[in-house]
Amino acid sequence: MGHTLEWSPNAQASVRGCRLEGVAGHKEAHILRVLPGPEAWPRTVTVKVELSCASRDPDAAVLILQGPPYVSWLIDANHNMQIWTTGEYSFKIFPEKNIRGFHLPNTTQGLLGEARRLNASVVASFVELPLASVVSLRAPSCGSGLQPSPTPVQTTPPKEGxxxxxxxxxxxxxxxxxxxxxxxxxxxxxxxxxxxxxxxxxxxxxxxxxxxxxxxxxxxxxxxxxxxxxxxxxxxxxxxxxxxxxxxxxxxxxxxMDSLSFQLGLYLSPHFLQASNTIELGQQGFVQVSVSPSIPELTIQLDSCQLNLGPDMEIVELIQSQAAKSSCVSLLSPSPGGDMRFSFLLRGYMVPMPTTSILSCTVALRLSTWSLDVQRTVSTRLNVVSPGLHDKGLVLPAVLGITFGAFLIGALLTAALWYIYLHTRHPGKREPVVAVAAPASSESGSTNHSIGSTQSTPCSTSSMA
The missing domain is CATH 2.60.40.3210 (Zona pellucida, ZP-N domain)
Structure with a gap:
């Protein structure tokens, strides 16, 4: 097929083609697989497609682009065709409109299976190229299958429509x-x-x-x-x-969405045996997000997760855009049932000390025939304890018990000291007692006045005695 079409660059790359048995029609597929580069950083590959087709039918051809997850595509095509890519893609006429692609296999047989699933009867070109900024495909014919020397077709430049x-x-x-x-x-x-x-x-x-x-x-x-x-x-x-x-x-x-159930659980061990609602500062937590029932045509991904430690603390971002936000977060392999898992390490020292937090995750769901995501957020409330307190059991009830015990001991000790004081003090320190004798019948009124004045003067008590 080297004389009927051209992929550029074509360094050490051969263009292959085949017919897919059992598929009717004349739809053809062009498959480009871009191999990973030495550095995994986001980049855009411009794909220029020039097809000379007698028909403007968009179902005459399909372009399948597969590459590393950090590669997005900018498509510049002169013919309407079906687009099937990994990552995100946009068209040159308005590049600001990004369209989410699909998850595609990274093997030859898997990509051929995708072409068959898209009803392509012919793989007109299949090529694997190293990572490049611009890749071009030129084919003088389309929709006519594999032909060693295709019959020239008189065509006119397509009108802009x-x-x-x-x-x-x-x-x-x-x-x-x-x-x-x-x-x-x-x-x-x-x-x-x-x-x-x-x-x-x-x-x-x-x-x-x-x-x-x-x-x-x-x-x-x-x-x-x-x-x-x-x-x-x-x-x-x-x-x-x-x-x-x-x-x-x-x-x-x-x-x-009403038929789906979402669960978010925190575990304190990588075995995911028993969920917990308490985490200690400086402790590693293991999180599992599950969606049930399982739907074969539904792709589920963990889009983002965060930990809200309260109004006085900054929100801790754990996962953003399906990637770990920091080195303290690790994306783990899914469970045997397909549940999404990750782990994170909670910082050990915080001021002020948080006592509660809310762990929330956003799940992205996509149907195999749909390029947009539906998102649902699930959350759970967690208790946060200081290092050491959780293991020793010194929590609020224990603190209240110790406080009450200290108060009771203090009250008993005070009562005992007061009792000792009342029964052991010196007799001379007791309060004075004034005794008044009954007046004799022969005493005069002046004597009564003197006695009355003595009663009103505490200092005369000793002379009266």
């Missing part, structure tokens, strides 16, 4: 409260040189609302031809364009 493939990629449903909603921005539609005459669900009576700057198509899960299963709600969007005589169709799906 509606980019239907990119338009369909913008149709992404938002699902909430048993309602599916699709929004198309008119400015983006105009940028793609498209004119939409109608936008409906499979039930054509459910038409989009034409607002000032956007089309809005929405419906509840129980109408407009929705197909409701235990975990997934599906429908099809029908787009009629002024430039096309046949309508464009795209399958859309929502996840039934």
């Amino acid at each position: 509606c980019n239907q493939e990119l338009l369909l990629s913008l149709i992404q449903p938002k699902c909430s409260e048993d309602v599916m909603t699709l929004v198309l921005n008119k400015d983006l539609i105009s940028t793609l040189r498209c004119t939409i005459t109608s936008l409906t669900f499979w039930d054509s009576s459910c038409q989009a609302e034409d607002r000032d700057d956007q089309f809005v198509l929405r419906s509840g899960y129980s109408s407009c031809g929705m197909i409701v299963t235990e975990n997934v709600i599906s429908n099809e969007v029908i787009v009629n364009l002024l430039s096309s005589s046949s309508p464009q169709q795209k399958k859309v799906q929502c996840i039934n």
Whole structure:
């Protein structure tokens, strides 16, 4: 196939092709696998695709791009085609619009299986290249299968028209409260040189609302031809364009979040045997996030996690964008049942000392036919204790008991000292007692006055005695 197409750069790389038995039609696949580089830092690979096709059918070809997770793609194509990539990709006409890709296998057989799953009957090119900034594909023909010397086809330069493939990629449903909603921005539609005459669900009576700057198509899960299963709600969007005589169709799906259960547990050992709601400063915690029931067509990833230690403390970011935030956090292998796991080390010294915290994680869910994520946050409340107190059991009840015991001992000791004081002091220190004799009948009133004055003077008590 070297004389019918060209991949650049082509240093020490051969272009291979094959026919996929058992798949009907003339859809062809172009597969590019970019090998990892010596340094794993984010970079963008520009892929230029030049195909000469008699048909403008976007289903005539599919471009499969597989690379390391830190690689994103900028696609510059002159022909509408289906795009299937790892990481994120965007188109040159508006590069600020990033579209999330898919998880693809990194083996030859796995990528050929993806092409078969996408109904490609021919792998027109399969090439593995080292990491490069720009990669180009030029093919004088497309959709005609493997031919050693393809018959020349007279073609005319394609007129600039509606980019239907990119338009369909913008149709992404938002699902909430048993309602599916699709929004198309008119400015983006105009940028793609498209004119939409109608936008409906499979039930054509459910038409989009034409607002000032956007089309809005929405419906509840129980109408407009929705197909409701235990975990997934599906429908099809029908787009009629002024430039096309046949309508464009795209399958859309929502996840039934009410049927899913989310659990977040903290464990103090890597064996994940018994969950705990208490963690000690300086201790390593092991976290497991699970979603049930298991759905084969659903991909689940741990998007972010954080630890909120209270209003006076900064939030501790543990995981961001599905990656560990610091060296104190380690992403662990999933459990045998597919539960997501990671560990973190809580800092041992904090001022002020936190007593409670909230551990929360955001889970991203994606259907295999859907390029957008649905996120759900799950959280749990944890107690935080100082180092050593948790092992010795010196917690609040113990502190209260010690305080009450000290108070009781102090009260008894005070009472004992007071008793000793009352029974052992010297008699001369006792309070004076004044005795008054009854007056004789022969005494005069002046004597009575003298005695009365003596009663009012404490210092005369001793002479009276």
